Amino acid sequence: MDPRRIDCDVLVVGGGIAGLMAAMNAAEHGARVIVAEKAHARRSGSGATGNDHFFCYIPEVHGDDMSVIVREVLDSMIGGFHDTPLTVKFLEQSFDRAKDWDQWGINMRPTGTWAFIGHAFPGRPRIWLKYAGSDQKEVLTKQASKRGVRTINFLPITDVIVEDGEVVGAIGIHVRKEEPELTLIRAKSVVLGTGTANRLYPAASPGFMFNTAFCSACTGAAQAMAYRAGAKLVNMEFPNMHAGPKYFARAGKATWIGVVTDPGGRPVGPFVEKPTKELGDITADVWNSLFADMHKSGRGPAYMDCRETAESDLEYMMWGMKEEGNTALIEYMEAANIDLRKNRVEFMQYTPHLIGRGVEIDLNGESSIKGLYAAGDPVGNFRADIAGAAVWGWIAGGNAAIRARKVRSVGNAEDSPLVAERTRQFSEILSRKNGATWQEANFALQQIMSDYAGMDVRSETLLKAGLKYLRDLRRNALDTLRADNAHTLMRAVETLDLIDCGEAIFITALERRETRGPHTRSDFPFSNPLLGNKFLTVRKENGGAITEWRDKLK
């Protein structure tokens, strides 16, 4: 494998929502920008077929006192993992991005006005703008190319190259054709926007590894690359779990307008009895493990119950599902004669994935490595899904371009020993005649993650054993993985990335000696008030991992 070379000012890794927004703003700052996208940016990532709620602060709707909305965010399920200054900066710019999207042709006002509908507690301010995003990626990719952004599709990035604490480039494998092509990109700044980490824990149904709520091609590349490069990851010890239809993993629970009911049809939570589009049932947002708890206690199953929902609200809900990209679900229900006026659909809690757990960024969107930025789902100290990706992608891209202007020449990425090492590793994987498939390695990882760093129980002895097994798995995988073409090599590399994410989870879960939220330590079954306002970071130095505590920024 002899690498192909490309030069640019700003390399954006991932052509998802954050990546495209970063690329556009970098281009507007005059940078030569390349987006390296693993799939095809027009339909890649978790926003591929749409979204319908955009987290946003609009003074004319919410009033001029933004602190009310800041509090609403911090009180919500995602707020506990925020550095508040990032929340504030996000809210300040969120309406500008919504207006951009609106102007570019994404339907941000499907009802004619800026409407905040659903996804809220009774009597509290609403912060989710209802929009119609089914063609958002088509619009964003067009806007990016209009600004001169060059997108290279089918180019998954495997590593960022860092020299003397600064980013100088990246390595990728072009997978468009049957034969993989190693690609070396020299860049002055790199923005990581590779989405969540799926396939780390077992999927919603056994054997169907790609049955995940978020895009199953998003496999923690940003977290893994940043970690290997020495950047800090934060909040990795906290599992994040979504809920949705049982066995058919889909994001977008908030779009359902129904009440969660028990087998006898009684509402499980206190918030609503007759759901409306203004107020769906928010019980499962507050009681995150509702579906698992109901099931384990024997009181389940628990259902999404839309039978009391008015016909017009049901139609509205189906339209919302279409706009958020859940058309496969709609079609399935139609084919299977599932009529939500009569039928209740069982829900479940899915296994954890990494969203809002990962790269620590500062107010510029920069990581602890100079020139290395991150935005969207793989950021560890902020999270607001689609809007978070849009706003922080934009911020990170602008700052990446400003930095690139100050760096005089691109460094010599090709001289990095990492290039030689990865070339050797990939060639070995490709030339083995016998050996492990990537699926074996991925399933092996999932069983270790769920049994030793799971959601139900964690303890020092279990975590230590799990970390040992995980490292054995990495060694065995490196020694035996085989791939016969570009596609399977890409999957093998994804699996290795996931193993690195797993390592960071084990190390931080060991260090947080308390129970907090979904991080359940049986040997420390209490929350330690001294750790309540502390964030835990992990980074690599000289091959070892270093954990550090710091105060959460107020």
Add this chain to the structure above:
Amino acid sequence: MPPVINEATCTGCGICAHICPTDVFNRGPRGAIPLVRYPDECWHCNACLIDCPELQFGAIELRIPLPLMLLHVGAEFDAVGYPAPRDGVTSTASPLGQAQPGQAARSATPEAVARGDGLRWHRLPRVGQRRSPDDATIPLRPTKVNGEKGEVHHGSETH
């Protein structure tokens, strides 16, 4: 498995194979009918159907595997919380379209598909053709048509 291509109506335009987020298809030479090469890696996102220019002629469909079937209950389950005596099963899932007693089959017949019944949520609306469930109460702003239906932008590729 998941996406199924109908060779009689697929024109081999290659769009599905290019845009799939999880690289399920083999991207062959231009004009070739794509091969569903990695069916186990389908995310069931429907993008390949949404973007297929020949969808109305049934060029591609998505088959949801049995383990992903939606577990649901109907009237026999109400109030008591367990199945009616003679039923004996707790789920009435019927993934491929046999109507349940008391329910009208809404979309599964070929005639219905030809009429477009049951396709109303997503098959038609694309850029420039937005629809809301109730155009009278949810006025949509007019939008421009951005380019040809199903166009893939090879322009920004490196090669």
